[in-house]
Amino acid sequence: MNEDCLKLTVYFGERKRAGHRFVADALLDLYGRHEIATSVLLRGVEGFGLKHHLRTDSSLTLSEDLPAVAIAVDTRERIEALLDDAAELTGSGLVTLERARMQTNEIRAVSLPAELDEATKLTVYLGRQERVYRVPAFIAVCDLLHRRGIAGATTLLGVDGTTHGRRERARFFGRNADVPMMVIAVGSGQQIAGVLPELGGLLRRPLITLERVRVCKRDGELLENPHPLPGSDEHGMALWQKLMIYNSEAALHDGQPIHRAITRQLRRSGASGSTTLRGIWGFHGDHAPHGDRTLQLGRHVPTLTIVIDTPERIAESFAIVDQLTNERGLVTSEMVPAMRATAAENSRGGVRLANHRF
Amino acid sequence: MNAVVWAGVILIGGCGSVLRFVVDGAVGARLGREFPFGTLAVNVSGAMILGLITGLALGSDEALLAGTAAVGSYTTFSTWMLETQRLAEERQNRSATLNVVVSLVLGVAAAALGRLIGVHV
Numbered sequence: 001m002n003e004d005c006l007k008l009t010v011y012f013g014e015r016k017r018a019g020h021r022f023v024a025d026a027l028l029d030l031y032g033r034h035e036i037a038t039s040v041l042l043r044g045v046e047g048f049g050l051k052h053h054l055r056t057d058s059s060l061t062l063s064e065d066l067p068a069v070a071i072a073v074d075t076r077e078r079i080e081a082l083l084d085d086a087a088e089l090t091g092s093g094l095v096t097l098e099r100a101r102m103q104t105n106e107i108r109a110v111s112l113p114a115e116l117d118e119a120t121k122l123t124v125y126l127g128r129q130e131r132v133y134r135v136p137a138f139i140a141v142c143d144l145l146h147r148r149g150i151a152g153a154t155t156l157l158g159v160d161g162t163t164h165g166r167r168e169r170a171r172f173f174g175r176n177a178d179v180p181m182m183v184i185a186v187g188s189g190q191q192i193a194g195v196l197p198e199l200g201g202l203l204r205r206p207l208i209t210l211e212r213v214r215v216c217k218r219d220g221e222l223l224e225n226p227h228p229l230p231g232s233d234e235h236g237m238a239l240w241q242k243l244m245i246y247n248s249e250a251a252l253h254d255g256q257p258i259h260r261a262i263t264r265q266l267r268r269s270g271a272s273g274s275t276t277l278r279g280i281w282g283f284h285g286d287h288a289p290h291g292d293r294t295l296q297l298g299r300h301v302p303t304l305t306i307v308i309d310t311p312e313r314i315a316e317s318f319a320i321v322d323q324l325t326n327e328r329g330l331v332t333s334e335m336v337p338a339m340r341a342t343a344a345e346n347s348r349g350g351v352r353l354a355n356h357r358f
Numbered sequence: 359m360n361a362v363v364w365a366g367v368i369l370i371g372g373c374g375s376v377l378r379f380v381v382d383g384a385v386g387a388r389l390g391r392e393f394p395f396g397t398l399a400v401n402v403s404g405a406m407i408l409g410l411i412t413g414l415a416l417g418s419d420e421a422l423l424a425g426t427a428a429v430g431s432y433t434t435f436s437t438w439m440l441e442t443q444r445l446a447e448e449r450q451n452r453s454a455t456l457n458v459v460v461s462l463v464l465g466v467a468a469a470a471l472g473r474l475i476g477v478h479v
Contacts, residue, residue: 057444058392058444058448059386059394059396059441059444060394060397060437060440060441060444249448250449252449255449255450256392256448256450257448257449260448297443297446297447298446298447298448298449299447299448
C-alpha cells in the first residue's frame with residue numbers, strides 16, 4: 001500500500017481546446033508521457049461551472065459541449081511533477097488535488113489507519129474486456145461488493161487513460177480490451193478492509209485506491225451531515241469540500257431523474273458547479289447490482305453527481321441534496337485539500353495542498 | 359438537370375441545415391430544456407414553407423431547390439425521433455407522447471395553411 005499518493009482531477013468542457021488541440025487529448029498525452037499509474041477520462045452527461053452555463057444531454061441541441069472529467073492517480077512526486085503542466089493545459093475549468101492510498105499488482109490484507117475507519121471509498125481500476133472466470137470483471141467486482149454489504153458501487157466507463165503506466169485509448173474499431181474503467185465503492189473501513197484480499201484473489205493485476213469519506217445518507221436515510229470544515233487550514237490555505245451523490249436513472253423526483261432535479265436546483269441556488277456522470281452498472285443500498293436491460297425503454301443505470309465548493313456553500317448545497325434524495329440515494333462528503341477554479345479571466349483557489357486534520 | 363442545379367442543391371442544402379442549427383439553438387435556449395421546442399419550431403415552420411412552395415406551383419428545378427434542398431435540409435425527422443426516444447428513456451412519457459402528437463397535428467395544420475396561402479398569392 002502506497003500511503004502517500006495524490007489524485008488529480010480535472011473537470012472541463014469536452015470541446016475545450018488548449019491551443020489547437022482538445023484539452024482531453026492534451027491531458028491524457030501528458031499522463032501517458034509521464035507513465036502515470038492510472039488515469040481515466042470520463043464523459044459526463046450534465047453539469048455547470050462557475051459561469052453557470054448548463055450543459056445537458058437531455059436535448060440534442062444542448063448536448064454539444066458536455067462536461068468531461070480526467071482523473072489521474074500516482075505517488076505524490078509523480079503527480080506533483082506534472083501538476084503545473086496539467087493546470088496550464090486546462091485553462092478554464094476545475095482542478096482538484098486529493099490524498100489517496102494506492103495499491104498495485106498485489107493486494108495484501110491491510111489494517112486501515114484510524115482515520116479511514118469511519119468510511120472508505122474504494123476505487124478499483126479495470127480493463128474494459130477484463131474477465132474473472134468468464135464474467136466481465138466489473139460485474140464480478142460489483143457482485144462481490146454487494147454480497148459483502150458495501151453501501152454502494154458504481155461502474156464508470158472510461159474512453160481514454162493509462163493503466164499501469166501504459167496509454168490505452170478507446171478507438172472506434174477495435175476491442176479496446178485494456179481501456180480503463182473504474183468501480184467506485186463506499187463502505188465502512190472494516191468492510192472495505194475485509195473485501196480487499198478477496199479482490200486481490202479475483203483480479204490478475206489489481207490497481208486500487210482508498211480515500212477517506214463520510215457517508216451522509218444511505219437509501220434516503222440521513223446518517224450524518226457533512227463534516228463541518230473550516231474555510232481554511234491552520235496555515236491559511238483554503239479548504240474545499242466535495243459531495244458525491246450516487247443514484248439511479250430510475251429514481252425520480254417530481255417525474256424527472258433525481259440527478260437532473262439536483263443539477264437544476266443547485267444551479268438556481270448559486271452553487272459553484274456540479275457534474276453528473278452516468279455509470280453502466282452498479283448498486284446502492286439493498287438493491288441488487290443493475291444496469292440497462294435490452295428491450296426496456298426506461299434506463300436503469302446508476303448516476304453519480306459530484307459537487308465541489310467551499311465548506312460553507314457545501315452545507316447549503318447538502319440541504320438541497322438532502323431534500324431531493326429523501327427516498328433513494330447514497331450521499332458522501334469528502335475534504336478537498338486543493339482546488340483551482342478558473343472561468344475566463346477570474347480564478348480562485350490554487351493547486352497547493354492544505355493540511356487539516358479532523 | 360445540370361451542374362448548376364446540383365451545385366445549387368449542395369449550397370442551399372448546406373444553408374438549410376445551418377439555419378436549422380441556428381433556429382433550433384435559439385428557440386431551445388429561450389424556451390427551456392425540458393421539451394424539444396427547437397425541433398418542433400423547425401419542423402412546423404418547415405412544413406408551412408413546404409406547403410407554401412407546393413401551393414405556388416413552381417417549375418421543377420425551382421421546386422427541387424426550394425423543397426428538397428432548402429426545406430429538406432432545414433427540417434429533421436431523425437432529431438424528432440431521437441428526442442422522443444430520449445424523453446421516453448427518462449420516463450417523461452407525457453412529454454414523449456406530446457412531442458409526437460403535437461408535432462403531427464401542428465405539422466399537418468402548418469402544411470395545409472402554407473398551401474392555402476401559396477394557392478391564393
